[in-house]
Amino acid sequence: MSLFDLTGKVAVVTGASKGIGRAIAEQLAVQGARVVVSSRDLAACEAVAGKIRDAGGEAIALACNVSHQDQLSALVDGTMAEWGRIDILVCNAAINPYYGPSAEVPDDVFAKVMTTNVQRNAQLCNLVIPQMAERGDGVILVVSSLGGMQGSATLMPYTLSKAADMQLVRNIATEWGHRNIRANCLAPGLIRTDFSKAIWDSPDENSVVQALKQNPLPRIGEPEDVAGIAVALASAAGNYITGQTIAVDGGKLIGRVTA
DSSP: OOTOOOOEEEEEEEETTSSHHHHHHHHHTTTTTEEEEEEEEHHHHHHHHHHHHHHOOOOOOOETTTTTTTHHHHHHHHHHHHHHOOOOOOOOOOOOOOSSSSGGGGGGHHHHIIIIIIHHHHHHHHHHHHHHHHHHHHEEEOOOGGGGGGSSSHHHHHHHHHHHHHHHHHHHHHHHHGTTTTEEEEEEESSSSGHHHHHHHHOOOOOHHHHTTTTSOOBBBBBHHHHHHHHHHHSSGGGTTOOOOEEESSTTGGGGOOO
């Protein structure tokens, strides 16, 4: 059996209608997982689930706006009704509605970011973990951001929430490891998605994209670059990894290449 084989596993992926979430859902299905494709846009989820089925995989679409706690419960209940278990939970959905100095962040925006990106992730994990613990097996993956490892002069609420997600998986890993539940974070750098298009599509010669040319791997990341790590951590290949944050950043954190 391949270390990456996920046959018989059921995976729920939030924010899965496009970008990183979609790539993760598709690659989990390639490895044999039955996948729940979830986001606010049911039609977009149906399209992704249909593509997975057309390729020979198993997938269903369930709408869920993770900002609403009742919809988290409906997502879990719908998955359990369809397939009776959840083996892999990928918390990918997140928001980033503010760009500017930290002193000017409106209170309601700060609260919304922390609620959606941290509290709802924790609540969804708490809904899913009991049935994992009963079986003595389960994987939690939270898609954080490289921003959670670095300071920012313009993205304080978002980067703070992403740092908190890293602590969330450490807590889950510590509390539930004795029941063979593993929890890890992915911290993508700049990935070519709609979410980050304003950054990577900039014509500015001093843009982040230009700066990436000094990375050890001098390119923008692709959603599949993140999905591959998710598959590894969700499968037997990652059986002895828990509580960790894996930077998927082309080497940005380790330093710059100079001529």
